[in-house]
Structure formats: C-alpha cells, structure tokens
Amino acid sequence: MTITSIDVLDSVVDITAQTESDTISESLITTILQLTPTKQVLVLDYNPEAIPEFMVVTCSDLFLYDKEKKSIEHVLRNCVFKGESVVEFSPNDKQSLLAVPISYGEKNDIHAVVLCKSDLLKGVEVQLIEGLTKIYENYQKIISSSERDGLTGLYNRKMLTTKIDLLLDRFLIQGTNLTNNPTQYHWVCIFDIDNFKLINDSLGHVFGDEVILLITALMRKHFIDEDILFRYGGDEFVVILHPQSREEMESIVRTFIRAVKERDYGQAKEVSVSMGVAAISDQELNAITVLGFADQALYRAKQDGSNRLAFYEDLVLSGELKALQPEDDVEFF
Structure with missing residues (x-):
C-alpha cells in the first residue's frame, strides 16, 4: 500500500470536518483502515473507577472485543500502565495488536484508547496511526469544549x-x-x-x-x-x-x-x-x-x-x- 501526502492530508481534512464526537471517532476508524494494513479498529473509553474499565464506543468490528477480550485487555492495560503506545504480536494468528492512548483534561490523564489489529505493522505505519490519533485527540478536545458547560462539565x-x-x-x-x-x-x-x-x-x-x-x-x-x-x-x-x-x-x-x-x-x-x-x-x-x-x-x-x-x-x-x-x-x- 503506497500512501501519499495527499492521502494523509485528505484524511486529516475528513477528521476535522466533523462537528460531533461520535462522527469524529467514526472518521478516525475509516481513515486508519484506508491508510494502513489494519483490519479492525476499536475506540474504547477508559475509566479506572468503572466496571468494566474499558467500554467500546466505536468500532469497525462489533464482535472483535468479545472474541479476543483476554488478549485485547492485556495490551490495553499495558498501554495505560506505560502511558504510551504498545504493540504486541501474537504468534498464534500472526497478528499485531496496537494500542494508542488518548489523553484529555488538565492532568492529561488517559481517558480512551485506540486499538488496531492487523498483520505485522511496520514502524512507519505505527507512527502514522499515532499521528492520526493525536490529531483526533486534539480535535476531540476542541469539540468537547464546545459541547460542554464551562462550570459543570456536563453537556450544554x-x-x-x-x-x-x-x-x-x-x-x-x-x-x-x-x-x-x-x-x-x-x-x-x-x-x-x-x-x-x-x-x-x-x-x-x-x-x-x-x-x-x-x-x-x-x-x-x-x-x-x-x-x-x-x-x-x-x-x-x-x-x-x-x-x-x-x-x-x-x-x-x-x-x-x-x-x-x-x-x-x-x-x-x-x-x-x-x-x-x-x-x-x-x-x-x-x-x-x-x-x-x-x-x-x-x-x-x-x-x-x-x-x-x-x-x-x-x-x-x-x-x-x-x-x-x-x-x-x-x-x-
């Protein structure tokens, strides 16, 4: 797959053209699938005080999380613990799981994780997914501030x-x-x-x-x-x-x-x-x-x-x- 700078620019334009949190997440998933060899993408909310800690909010495969919950949660927790992207390779199905953290708030705490499943990812492909996720994170902050009440943080x-x-x-x-x-x-x-x-x-x-x-x-x-x-x-x-x-x-x-x-x-x-x-x-x-x-x-x-x-x-x-x-x-x- 040959990716040009125009392809990346078009994807950034598509992500930042959205005006609601849900549609931005969907656009991110579509972009990752189009620009990388990734086969499945999940966007999960993370709340350490909730049960369960991870909650799928948008995905390309509705059943992936249930089918591979143990291995997925392992890489998710590893990502949250380290506070950075984590790639784990499974020799059983020869697939890679990549988890990229998303941070919000004044303390820059991790509140979400993007998880990708694909064949073995190259370094440049991991960097591309991290870059797209960062654009998504920054734009979500802008959208969130326009959707939330300034005093309470509730929807406005x-x-x-x-x-x-x-x-x-x-x-x-x-x-x-x-x-x-x-x-x-x-x-x-x-x-x-x-x-x-x-x-x-x-x-x-x-x-x-x-x-x-x-x-x-x-x-x-x-x-x-x-x-x-x-x-x-x-x-x-x-x-x-x-x-x-x-x-x-x-x-x-x-x-x-x-x-x-x-x-x-x-x-x-x-x-x-x-x-x-x-x-x-x-x-x-x-x-x-x-x-x-x-x-x-x-x-x-x-x-x-x-x-x-x-x-x-x-x-x-x-x-x-x-x-x-x-x-x-x-x-x-």
Whole structure:
C-alpha cells in the first residue's frame, strides 16, 4: 500500500470536518483502515473507577472485543500502565495488536484508547496511526469544549436537542420502540433548584456556583454512564435516562431528589430540586416537543411547592394537562 501526502492530508481534512464526537471517532476508524494494513479498529473509553474499565464506543468490528477480550485487555492495560503506545504480536494468528492512548483534561490523564489489529505493522505505519490519533485527540478536545458547560462539565444546551433528535431518528429507522421491551422507554427529566435566586441574592453567586457543582456531583453519583447529563442553563438541568420501566425510573429519580434534599450545603440550610419527567416514544416528532412535555410537568411540580416530582403522562391522564397535538405551534423554550 503506497500512501501519499495527499492521502494523509485528505484524511486529516475528513477528521476535522466533523462537528460531533461520535462522527469524529467514526472518521478516525475509516481513515486508519484506508491508510494502513489494519483490519479492525476499536475506540474504547477508559475509566479506572468503572466496571468494566474499558467500554467500546466505536468500532469497525462489533464482535472483535468479545472474541479476543483476554488478549485485547492485556495490551490495553499495558498501554495505560506505560502511558504510551504498545504493540504486541501474537504468534498464534500472526497478528499485531496496537494500542494508542488518548489523553484529555488538565492532568492529561488517559481517558480512551485506540486499538488496531492487523498483520505485522511496520514502524512507519505505527507512527502514522499515532499521528492520526493525536490529531483526533486534539480535535476531540476542541469539540468537547464546545459541547460542554464551562462550570459543570456536563453537556450544554446546544447538545440537548441534538442528543434527543438522534434517539428519535432511531425510531424512524427502526420503526419500533427503541428497546424490544414495550414497557421500557428513554425518559427526559428536567429539574431546577428550588428558590435558587434567594441563594444567589443572600449568599452570592460564587456560593450559588458551589451549590450547582455539588448537585452536579450528585447527578454523576446517582445516574449511570448510559444516562446523558446536561446543564440547560442557570440552575436548570436535564437528564436523558437509559431505557427502563416507569417503576425503575421513578425509584432512581426519587432517590436523587431525596439525596439533594439531605445533603449538607453549609450556609445554605435548605436546598432542594423539583423535577418534571416525560417518556420518549415514537409518537414525538422532535426534541422540542419532548422537552416541552417534561417542562410542562416541571411547571406543575413547582406550582405544588418545592422538592416535588411530576410526570407528564400522569398529568394528561388526570386531565390536568391537555395532550399536545403534533400540529400545535407552541414555543416551550
């Protein structure tokens, strides 16, 4: 395989033309496959505090990790331990496994690894993969900073509608519920801090920011990696919960609301949140509609006081809310 500088330049252009984290990962995999003798590529998240530590986020072969988990995890851990690229050759199938670390954050910790499987790799081919991975790493940092809230590190408002619309697109493609279980749904939860203006006015905005950070920490503790967390703005937050039953979801969000109420906030004696929840189903047409349902539920929850939880579907069934029709022209936000 003869690779020209034009080929490499075109690949760099393709990677940096993407505007979302997921599509950048897919572009990196395509580029490595095109420019090197690599046969399979995985991009894995790494979190030493999670179980499992490594999680496949994008791949060219869905089953490679399961089929060769032992040998792959050996080279991945070796890569993380050394903090540099590692190549291991397997004499059994005469294939090479290359692991290249990806670092993010102020401490430059390893948060992901690119793994390639191929015939014996030459030094120049390893260098090319390392160079492409570095471009990917640098560009991911740029994309991540534009997708994240500066204070909390949660996804920002811009990403909220994008993530929900991606779920709704899957409805259109599959033509069915997102899970095989008709009793399970993704759920959108919108909540804000009760009487947050009083906290800012009496204790100052710096203390208000500290409360927001403490609640963000509780969000990360009580929701799992499959859930998507957002700071919508100010003291408003959104969580998209992974598919589960109404009973499971309600138990999780009530536990979170209780944990917020019971936490010690120092000078702020009373801190609580109120939440509105709505299911994401194939009846919704766009993210604004889904968010509108949850926001209506939040509005009703706050009308009842503080530290409250309300469900859009319950409010519709009870007649407290009128079910929104797709043609209704309503601006929620």
